[in-house]
Amino acid sequence: MNTNVNHSQRCATVLQRTARGLSLLELSLSLVLVAMVGFGIASMMAMVSAGANASRDARSALQRTHATQIRLNTYIHPALALLQVDAAQNAFVLWLHDDRPGGRINLSEMRVFSLDTTTGVVSVEWVEFPSTWTAFDKIKADKEYKQDTNFLTEFAVHRAMGHVRSTPISDGVVAWSASYKTKKPFEARRIAVNIAVDRGDSPSLQTLMTFGLANYTKPRK
């Protein structure tokens, strides 16, 4: 009987049984530490994610604002005059050109810009007579208006008849209003547009845009 072997075997058995692992306290501490580090990282990631979302919304709002500015300027810069501003209807009317010469405002020369507050879409509208009409019919229907006409009412009549077409300019717009500093809108050479653009969970982005009428022309009547 080899006593050394027996002793070693006994030691091995004892070692296996008593090999020191983590005590309950150590294990608890390490788990708490891991949890704390995990919580910290999760908090940081949540913060980063919230920040990224806010940045994305802000950037999107700014891009829409800038797109709105550029598209409105495409109409306003060459326009001849501002004809009407109606805050209640979130709309304003421009005299875009004088294609039927004479310095008077014709129906087909106007553009209506309005905000649909339910959809947040700003759109431009214009009158387009049916293609089946003869040139004479179109000229006859393309009425002349005086400076102080309620152009939006006239447009509403033609909208009901199906003669108005529209295209969107911008979306995500919460509110907007146009203003001018002269007594009458058709005397204004500059238009200011206050616009509030949706920014997700953050408050809407308030912007002021100003436009100059480079080709300003006072209507004759």
Add this chain to the structure above:
Amino acid sequence: MRSGTKHIAGDHHQHSGWPRQTSAFTLLEGLLASMTLALLVLGVGAAVSAAQNATMEGQKQIMATIVADDFASELMSLKYTDLAMHNGDLQNVGQLKTFDGDKYPKSYNWLGRRVSVNLVSITNPSLMVTIVGQRIIVTAFDNKRDLATVELFVPEPPK
């Protein structure tokens, strides 16, 4: 780096007590682990910060372009002969106003803008034509630097 106690069959040895034979993390190991974690967190933080700065920079550029475009558009509403009067117009940071005196919203308070209007003549050699007009440069800036520039040329109208 825990080291276990080796037992070789046939060896006869003395036990001197368990606490001496077990090894925990050394101070150096602990420090290295802490440093690695700290570096990792710092790296992530720096990356996030850089991304946010880039986003903010983009937003600043758009806002600066909007106010510069606005001023240029307003200048275009003036008569040609009145343009030169606006050479040197300056609106310092936080003092943006329209021509008609409307103040910009607070979100634009960190921006300013200036205008230069200069009489220039542009010659097209192939057509042998020279056009005289006003060159308008509108620059939007913040406290540190210029952010956006809009340049226009308004030809002199026929007399």
